[in-house]
Amino acid sequence: MPSKSELRSILRQALSQSADVVTAHVPDADSYIANARASLLAAECEPFEVSAVVMPPAFPDHPEGDTVDGYCLARRAGYWLVYSPGERRFYCFWGSEATNLGAHGVYGSPLACWLA
DSSP: OOOHHHHHHHHHHHTTOOTTSOOTTSSOHHHHHHHHHHHHHHTEEEEEEEEEEEOTTOBTTBOTTOEEEEEEEEEETTEEEEEETTTTEEEEEEOSSTTSOEEEEEEESHHHHHTO
């Protein structure tokens, strides 16, 4: 298990990545990304382990019904930003409780996941 400080460092480094964030629908992409970054950091939490059942549309390498797990790094209003150290991938999980989460095919940079 990575330490909490290692997980936080991974998140901080990845926050500079925004190439996969869709911005065509906003007039000011830089402000949109800066606001998303601030929102994500405001929702940052102590890392803890979670898992989710893969739901449609699933992932290229995880079929529907599979389980994906990792460490929750931020959460708010049913959104859970999760990092999987084994896959070196960020996911967005959805659900109201840590014991009942779904992974609906969203992965990429932390900002792209947070804005999904």
